[in-house]
Amino acid sequence: MIHRPLILISNDDGVQAQGIQVLTALMQRLGDVIVVAPDGPRSAASCSISPITNIRISLLCDEPGKKVYKCSGTPTDCVKLALDGLLQVRPNLVVSGINHGDNASVSLHYSGTVGAVLEACMKQVPGIAFSLKTKSQQCDFSPYEEVILQTASRVLRDGLPQDTLLNVNFPEVQALKGTRLCRIGRGRWMKEMEKVGEGEYRLTGYFQNLEPEADDTDYWALDHGYAAITPVQLDMTNYSFLNSQFIIHNS
């Protein structure tokens, strides 16, 4: 008997989104899958969790090699619930996405897609977040299938370094030029608040790449037709600052 890996799948666009359905079908080629995803959109949920309200789940699909649950919580709640409530064994891999919208540069901090995988990373399960730079809810994901399968297979085989996940972003193209292993580029969102009434605002804005010429960043890869594969670590310590003379005396 050949051992089939167990792959946990989540996202932040909700269980009904096209991206997670494509990702689920792809992962079924590699192993048994369990989907635990939000019951509706949770875009920009970051690593948020639900400490106050109870979290509800219900089973939507149970067939050989595939179970699908919807969950009332955030993407991170979904992964916590799967790892600590639903599954009797640890999954071999956690994947999240395919997000409708990129999570490159600083956008990864807001991303629920990445938040789900960060949770897996904190629990020592290798994980990959997949996102497509698009504004559409209906996309052709076929140009990215080969890279998704190869990246997942590679991580299933070799694992990832401790406390590290992969954040994979795709440009919206008919054919990828290739893949690039990238650092996170510097950027920021601009003009984000539109006043829509007295004391009422809505989020909007545009992304500004602060280093458009740097060809080693995730955003450069996206802008030039490549899939950006970015290794992301849990540890956010600025180690160079630890050697500074920043001393606070407590009198």
Add this chain to the structure above:
Amino acid sequence: MIHRPLILISNDDGVQAQGIQVLTALMQRLGDVIVVAPDGPRSAASCSISPITNIRISLLCDEPGKKVYKCSGTPTDCVKLALDGLLQVRPNLVVSGINHGDNASVSLHYSGTVGAVLEACMKQVPGIAFSLKTKSQQCDFSPYEEVILQTASRVLRDGLPQDTLLNVNFPEVQALKGTRLCRIGRGRWMKEMEKVGEGEYRLTGYFQNLEPEADDTDYWALDHGYAAITPVQLDMTNYSFLNSQFIIHNS
């Protein structure tokens, strides 16, 4: 005329929390303050934002040198709104807290207190998150006032390195032993999901320090009576992995 710095204050426990009131009173000794904080608890909001619902604010207090707004959004929304909607000038400093509960080790990823300051950091405004390791909503913050004032004064004077914030955590003690400049310690939350009904769970659990002997971590400092001052950077790239042989071929 002496220039008074402008200090923006937020938190994730909500505008009515004791911690933000103490922090506001302290910051008034250093400059003019504007408080933009959630209208209720947003614990564990991380860097989440509100892309779907409109964000409402209302002015609660307007007196010389002090304005207070409550906001229907997340901590990160509050900072975005202040920087991009309310303020005509950039603040000199953003502070968040004092959180009721620590945000050391991996807990910083879930923290709305830190999320607010990460947003400031993305907008190149120096920021500090303050948190107290306590389970109480009514605390004696007096043992920490001197460190808070000194840390804020120091950052107002010298700034911080690019894309870096300070995450300051206090142990619940009658007198601090001192302060320590720390890295983020490795840890994880355990047994986090308690089943409370059919398909219904609530978040619970306990924190496990994965390196309790390492005396250079934030959690060690807390456990030994010191204030932990941790420099946190936006860039989460695992640079050592960039030199690996992780190559994905797009056939």
